[in-house]
Amino acid sequence: MEQPIQKVVEVCLLAGKIMLESGAETYRVEDTMTRIATAFGLPESHSFVMPTGIIFQPDGGDSAKLNRIMERTTNLRKVDAVNAISRQLCNGELSIIDAVKSLHKIDKEGSDYSIRLQITAASIASACFAIMFKGSWQDFIPAMISGGLGYLFFIYFHRLVKVKFFAELIASFCIGIVSFILTSVGLGQSVDIIIIGSVMPLVPGLLITNAVRDLMAGHLVSGVSRGVEAFLTAFAIGAGVAIVFIIL
Known part of the structure; x- marks a missing residue:
């Protein structure tokens, strides 16, 4: 018919x-x-x-x-x-x-996962990434705290400011501050490992994958635009952490 x-x-x-x-x-x-x-x-x-x-x-x-x-x-x-x-x-x-x-x-339909569950998953993932990047078990709990708070800041600021770049910049900045505070009071051993593990939930893995797949499929405009978006996200994360190192 x-x-x-x-x-x-x-x-x-x-x-x-x-x-x-x-x-x-x-x-x-x-x-x-x-x-x-x-x-x-x-x-x-x-x-x-x-x-x-x-x-x-x-x-x-x-x-x-x-x-x-x-x-x-x-x-x-x-x-x-x-x-x-x-x-x-x-x-x-x-x-x-x-x-x-x-x-x-x-x-x-909204997201299948509540904000609480997303933050919990980000916390656990951050701690596991810290161990995967050869951090000590002393960095496990600080990375969990820093990663969870960082993702919480990302969700909160993304609601306030619709520009994702600024939400990611502020979230990575907060991750750097929290990581420095935790290591300074003796809860963590390596601030570098804690920061690296904590920012991993913010890394645009799906964007990078889709950009490469679109480019390989011949969709050059979409592939390049997704790649630029992934680069801006990576730049925001790096800039936020760099500001912390400059200040402290």
């Missing part, structure tokens, strides 16, 4: 928006949108995806549609959920009406 083009476009743009906002690679977003359009009889549709926007041109001469992407985070569960819906659509197991409802439900 042929579906209205407007409905197909709505599903394609919504699926692409959710995936891109949740940290999916550019080529994966384009491939998913193209497969959905083809499944509903629009094989000549075209999509152009960048980290900040999606342009979709449906088959049949209709005007291109633009969807602006304002926020990006990491939520691979949403990416997997949209992929599952796209496979069901392609196999004819899901109607387009049900797909729209399911996608809107996924879009409205």
